[in-house]
Amino acid sequence: MSVTLQETEHPLLADIETTDQIGITRYSRFLMDQLEPRPFAGERVIDFGSGSGVMGVQAARQGAKDITFLETNPDGLALTARNARKLIPHHTTWVMGSAIDPLHPEIDGQFDSMISNPSSLPTLGAGKDEEAFYDGGQDGTAMIEAMIGLGRRALKPGGELHFLLTSLVDYQTILRRLGGEFRAIQVRAVTQFEFRPHYFEHLPHWRNLRDEKRTFFFSDGDKNVELVFYVVATQP
Numbered sequence: 001m002s003v004t005l006q007e008t009e010h011p012l013l014a015d016i017e018t019t020d021q022i023g024i025t026r027y028s029r030f031l032m033d034q035l036e037p038r039p040f041a042g043e044r045v046i047d048f049g050s051g052s053g054v055m056g057v058q059a060a061r062q063g064a065k066d067i068t069f070l071e072t073n074p075d076g077l078a079l080t081a082r083n084a085r086k087l088i089p090h091h092t093t094w095v096m097g098s099a100i101d102p103l104h105p106e107i108d109g110q111f112d113s114m115i116s117n118p119s120s121l122p123t124l125g126a127g128k129d130e131e132a133f134y135d136g137g138q139d140g141t142a143m144i145e146a147m148i149g150l151g152r153r154a155l156k157p158g159g160e161l162h163f164l165l166t167s168l169v170d171y172q173t174i175l176r177r178l179g180g181e182f183r184a185i186q187v188r189a190v191t192q193f194e195f196r197p198h199y200f201e202h203l204p205h206w207r208n209l210r211d212e213k214r215t216f217f218f219s220d221g222d223k224n225v226e227l228v229f230y231v232v233a234t235q236p
């Protein structure tokens, strides 16, 4: 007898517009599955690195009243705006071009939740368009650092940062740092993904990082596998 695991089909996947460069990845779907049971009733939410806008739209469909989408890529920004206009036209939405900066002091301590699937692959610099979506800089932590800073600043007391963390970055250092800054850190789920062939050019770089014990992945036969954690950090 064989058993086939069914992937959850989110109704949103049929509705949301994507492009060749900005899609719904395995990571997006894992985060969507984890967020599915959580009501965001009446919340103000930040979708940090919105891409298609999928996370913020999901939060809105699960009850959030006000979504702020942040995205640095101009194509991503335009796509987020199109999806938000089409799929959640009656919500209050803000679509902005980068991390909130001192021009927006009114964000401090204003948000109930923040959701992020950060670009966090340690690359040697993304050359190709489709890689910009994943690129987290040399050690993969550039956007994660920005996410932590923004979360500490923008979340209300008790507010929650929901995000994905890959073992291809120095996740132990990041978890320790979060532990020092947030009231509680929970790793609520973990999954594993086999590397896709377009990652392979980074393998020597990643092996070096692993040899330095800064990251972790394992090989199973000819497959290379990373771990991906769903983490919730709670603001003091």
Ligand SMILES: C[S@@+](CC[C@H](N)C(=O)[O-])C[C@H]1O[C@@H](n2cnc3c(N)ncnc32)[C@H](O)[C@@H]1O
Binding pocket: 023, 024, 025, 027, 028, 048, 049, 050, 051, 052, 053, 054, 055, 070, 071, 072, 073, 076, 097, 098, 099, 116, 117, 118, 119, 120, 132, 133, 134, 143, 146
């Ligand atoms: C891995 S994608 C996730 C997209 C979408 N949230 C999803 O889950 O499908 C990360 C996104 O973050 C954007 N990004 C990278 N650095 C950023 C920053 N400092 N501020 C805002 N967005 C950023 C990238 O352009 C990319 O669209």
